[in-house]
Amino acid sequence: MNMVSSIYISVAIFCSVVFLAYWAWKTLSWLWFEPKKLEKRLRQQGFNGNSYRPPFGDLKETVKLMEEASSKPISFTNEILPRLLPFLDKTIKNYGKNAFMWTGPQPKVLIQDPELIREIFSKYTVFQKPPNNPLFKLLAQGLATYEKDKWVKHRRLLNPAFHAEKLKHMVPAFYLSCSEMLSKWEKLVAAEGSELDVWPFLKTLTADGISRTAFGSNYEEGRKIFELQQEQAELAVQVARSLYIPGLRFLPTKRNRRMKQIFNEVRSSILGMIEKRMRAIEAGGSRNDDLLGIMLESNLTEIQQHGSKSYGMSSDEIIDECKLFYFVGQETSSTLLLWTMILLGKHLEWQERAREEILQVIGTTEEPDSDKLNQLKIVTMILNEVLRLYPPVVLFGRVIEQDTKLGNITLPAGILILMPLILLQQDQEMWGEDAKEFNPERFSEGISKATKGQFSFFPFGWGPRICIGQNFAMLEAKMSLAMILRRYAFKLSPSYAHAPQAGMALVPQYGAQLILRKLENN
Numbered sequence: 001m002n003m004v005s006s007i008y009i010s011v012a013i014f015c016s017v018v019f020l021a022y023w024a025w026k027t028l029s030w031l032w033f034e035p036k037k038l039e040k041r042l043r044q045q046g047f048n049g050n051s052y053r054p055p056f057g058d059l060k061e062t063v064k065l066m067e068e069a070s071s072k073p074i075s076f077t078n079e080i081l082p083r084l085l086p087f088l089d090k091t092i093k094n095y096g097k098n099a100f101m102w103t104g105p106q107p108k109v110l111i112q113d114p115e116l117i118r119e120i121f122s123k124y125t126v127f128q129k130p131p132n133n134p135l136f137k138l139l140a141q142g143l144a145t146y147e148k149d150k151w152v153k154h155r156r157l158l159n160p161a162f163h164a165e166k167l168k169h170m171v172p173a174f175y176l177s178c179s180e181m182l183s184k185w186e187k188l189v190a191a192e193g194s195e196l197d198v199w200p201f202l203k204t205l206t207a208d209g210i211s212r213t214a215f216g217s218n219y220e221e222g223r224k225i226f227e228l229q230q231e232q233a234e235l236a237v238q239v240a241r242s243l244y245i246p247g248l249r250f251l252p253t254k255r256n257r258r259m260k261q262i263f264n265e266v267r268s269s270i271l272g273m274i275e276k277r278m279r280a281i282e283a284g285g286s287r288n289d290d291l292l293g294i295m296l297e298s299n300l301t302e303i304q305q306h307g308s309k310s311y312g313m314s315s316d317e318i319i320d321e322c323k324l325f326y327f328v329g330q331e332t333s334s335t336l337l338l339w340t341m342i343l344l345g346k347h348l349e350w351q352e353r354a355r356e357e358i359l360q361v362i363g364t365t366e367e368p369d370s371d372k373l374n375q376l377k378i379v380t381m382i383l384n385e386v387l388r389l390y391p392p393v394v395l396f397g398r399v400i401e402q403d404t405k406l407g408n409i410t411l412p413a414g415i416l417i418l419m420p421l422i423l424l425q426q427d428q429e430m431w432g433e434d435a436k437e438f439n440p441e442r443f444s445e446g447i448s449k450a451t452k453g454q455f456s457f458f459p460f461g462w463g464p465r466i467c468i469g470q471n472f473a474m475l476e477a478k479m480s481l482a483m484i485l486r487r488y489a490f491k492l493s494p495s496y497a498h499a500p501q502a503g504m505a506l507v508p509q510y511g512a513q514l515i516l517r518k519l520e521n522n
Contacts, residue, residue, distance in 0.1 A: 031055050035105040038412055042100050045409045047109060049091060049100035057102025062087040070509060073497035076346065078389045079436050081422055084502040085394070088420065100415075108397075108416045114430070114455035116407050117419050120398055121463035127398040130416055138263040139229070139236045142317075142324035143468060155468070157302060157313060158321065161294040162468050167475055168370040169289050173212035174479040175367050181205045182487055185516065193517035195493045199338055199508055206334040207326075209476055214291040214325045215273055222326075225269050229327050232262045233504045270322045274315065291325060325469075331505040332392045332473045337480055338512055339390035340383060343438050345492040345514050350440060354379050355485045364486055373478040381440040383477055384447065387459035389438060392505045394422040396461065421458065430456040490514045 035052045042049075050058055065086040074083050082089045088110075091099045097112045111117060120127040128147050137145075143154045160166065181201050188196060211222030235255055277296060295318065303312040313321070344351040357378045362368045398417040403410055411417065428435045430451070431442070442450045451457050460467035467473075492514060499509035 031105055034414065035102070035107070038107050038414055039100075041412045042107060042109065042415070045411075047098045047100050048095040049107070050102065052102055052105070052107075055104060057104050057106075058087060058091075059103055062101075062103075065090065070499075070501060073499040073510060076492075076498045077436070078438065079426065080390075080500045081394075081420075084422070084500060084506070085420075088395075088418075092423075103416075106414070106416055108418050109411065110418050110420065111406075112420060112423060113407070114424060117424070117458075118455045118462070119406060120417065120419065121458070121461065121465070124463060124465050126404060127400060127417065130397045130399045138259045139232045140323045140327045141320040143321065144324060144328060151465075153311075154313065154317070154321070157298045158295060158468060160298045161291045162472060164471065166289070166294060167471055170213040170472070171368070171370050171373070171475065171479060174209050174476050175483070177205055177208040177212060178480045178483045180208065182483060185488070189488070189516045189518060191518060193515050195495065195513055196516050197511040197513050198341055198516075199512040202334045202337050202341075202512075203330070205480060206330045206337070206476065209333065210326055210329045212290070213472075214322065214329070216290040216293070225266055225326055226330065228262045228266050229323065232259060232266070233327065233331075235259050235262075237503045266323060267316075267319055270319045271315065274318055274322075292322065295321065327504075328467075329469055329472065332467075332469065333476045335390070335392050335505045335507060336383065336386065336473060336477050338508065339506070340386045340477065340481060341484070341490065341514065342492065342496075342508070342512055343386055343389070344382070345490050345496075347438055348491060350378075350382060350438075351485065351489070354382055354481070355489075358482045358485050362482055362486070368479055368482050370475060373475060373482065376478055376482065377444075378440070379478055379481060380474075381443040383474060383481075384443045384450075384457075385438060385440040388425045388457060389436075390500065390506055391421055391425065391459040393459075394502055394506060395420045424456050425459070427456065430454050487519060488516045489519060490516045 031054045035054070035057075039052050069083045069086045074080075087101065091101050092110070097110065100107045100109045102108070111120065125148060129145060143151065143158055146154055181204065184201065185196065188194060207222065207226040211226070215222060235258065238255065273292065274296070277292060281296065281300070299312040299318070303309055305311075344354065354376075357376055361375050362372050396419045398419070400411060400413055400415070400417070402413045404413075405411075424430070426435045447457055455462075458466075460470040460473075496513040497510040501507055501509040
């Protein structure tokens with residue numbers, strides 16, 4: 001071997017050693033030095049929690065407690081946090097409100113002070129949505145996940161689709177979807193009453209509503225997209241409950257392959273809808289008054305006004321927004337209706353009060369319009385109380401890009417901020433001794449009076465990033481509830497097992513079995 005070859009080999013070995021040493025240091029820093037530094041700073045700020053244990057932190061215990069909690073139902077109670085998030089519940093009991101937990105090497109810091117949460121929601125460019133595991137992007141991206149300028153652009157382009165006047169035109173679609181569901185119930189419910197698990201029907205109802213209002217198609221045409229997105233959501237929950245390891249998404253595991261396959265199928269289906277609509281628009285046809293049509297019109301107008309496609313959304317971005325319509329819209333509306341029916345099946349006096357109001361304001365056969373739906377004061381009180389006790393999302397998360405002052409504390413970059421909505425909305429100091437009880441009367445004079453001016457009720461978020469579809473969800477819920485209550489009385493079945501479960505939304509683990517009875521005036 002000559003001297004030149006020896007030099008090359010020596011250099012190669014040296015570079016390899018340096019490379020391996022660099023990545024060893026980076027890994028050690030990620031798994032030990034950085035987490036311990038963050039832990040020290042958090043304790044200095046008055047936060048407490050378990051000491052960091054590499055590499056999983058509290059993840060193993062979190063998974064174990066969740067498996068135990070979900071192994072059986074609970075007695076009927078609205079204090080559901082111990083079942084939903086048992087490790088979070090345990091952490092608060094052990095360390096108080098100012099606590100932190102570990103998911104791998106990242107600390108999750110609990111913020112429960114209402115005014116600090118208001119500040120977080122207000123400063124939305126500073127406190128940003130946490131980046132999802134890259135595999136989550138296969139489920140849905142869009143307005144809910146974007147930040148800064150991209151979020152501003154998409155919010156501006158999508159606002160017209162959710163304007164109150166546009167939503168009025170969607171009420172007939174809600175009516176048609178609910179009529180179809182009630183026709184199915186007519187065949188299944190005997191005159192003397194029958195037990196029915198309403199959960200699958202409510203999911204179908206809201207998926208149908210999304211299909212009609214978003215794309216002008218019926219549920220049968222949108223069924224494939226809906227079912228694929230449901231499967232994708234279940235796979236995404238599995239991803240969320242496992243430790244995130246960079247690069248793992250590139251491995252051809254069974255789950256990764258299936259998620260990518262679903263992504264491609266859904267993209268192809270929605271792209272077909274968009275291209276068909278664009279051809280109709282270019283041919284001078286109607287743009288339709290559904291969400292897709294309004295969105296495409298808003299997008300085209302923006303591009304034409306500025307003379308550049310960069311001011312509008314790309315095809316892939318439109319597809320992502322459509323997927324978000326399907327997923328978020330269906331989940332929010334179906335779970336709101338579900339827990340409303342369960343609670344009204346438990347509290348029959350409130351069911352009867354709502355029915356009397358519906359019959360008085362709308363009547364027994366008339367097709368409700370948005371104006372009459374908005375006159376339903378008792379129904380609105382009930383829906384708000386359901387959202388207080390069973391919000392679709394039980395906690396909100398935010399991240400910061402640099403050390404940030406919040407109130408009198410300074411939060412270090414690298415942490416995940418958790419705001420447990422479900423705890424604030426059941427806090428006895430803010431809501432009174434009956435905070436965990438179902439009492440819609442507390443909303444009889446509106447939300448401001450119910451909260452006593454405190455920042456303690458935000459089921460759809462708050463501030464500039466408040467959920468754009470909240471009025472859509474409330475209008476659909478009022479329509480569906482009005483039609484159900486004037487046709488059926490119902491109560492909880494003895495076979496109902498109370499088992500709320502936090503996935504992508506708050507769902508019933510074992511379904512929602514009710515005893516339905518047809519009303520004589522129908």
